[in-house]
């Protein structure tokens with residue numbers, strides 16, 4: 264009783280400030296939720312901003328996951344995938360890189376709002392279950408940062424997104440030998456320019472030979488899921504997929520939080 268009154272007091276006098284629009288709102292944790300407060304996106308983002316996440320839906324490209332403008336019809340391979348070689352098997356994203364999702368990713372990466380990573384990662388987990396049979400995935404590899412960028416940022420946002428998956432995995436009773444997060448096999452050896460502002464061909468040459476496999480022993484015959492924050496032209500994940508396949512991986516798919524719609 265005492266703690267309920269305390270909760271009412273806290274909520275009345277200390278409303279939550281939305282990390283996106285900066286407006287105050289009252290956050291109500293879902294009833295009966297046993298999960299930690301911080302897991303819910305609603306604890307950081309107001310309902311108005313949360314409503315401005317553009318979730319990606321079918322019809323979309325079977326390979327790169329780009330949604331088609333025409334909302335009629337079935338999933339099929341897009342024109343870009345028909346003309347460009349894709350090393351990865353398929354790529355999927357939770358939402359479009361616009362409005363709330365874009366603002367959330369930028370705050371996470373550049374303003375140190377790392378507390379968004381847990382709830383965003385939880386949404387990303389839903390995308391994993393939506394598009395894959397999780398039992399088919401052996402390894403999950405977050406796209407690595409160059410050590411220099413890692414030092415200046417202090418974290419790898421792709422890794423932060425999946426950091427809590429081991430707990431979710433346990434709660435779902437998933438085989439501990441599946442969906443193993445590995446941050447040692449693939450490293451970024453070349454310090455590259457940020458891909459922002461570069462055209463597709465420039466992006467491809469910017470990341471060429473940027474990655475290296477350190478230990479391919481655990482790679483042979485494995486099905487891998489690469490995870491990153493944003494998919495723009497796919498140049499980075501394509502380069503990673505190519506090198507992982509050369510190192511003996513059976514198949515490499517890609518999951519990103521957001522995707523540029525171009």
Ligand SMILES: [Zn+2]
Pocket residue numbers: 281282283284285286308309310311312313
């Ligand atoms: Zn808001």
Ligand SMILES: [Zn+2]
Pocket residue numbers: 324325326327328329340341342343344
């Ligand atoms: Zn495509």
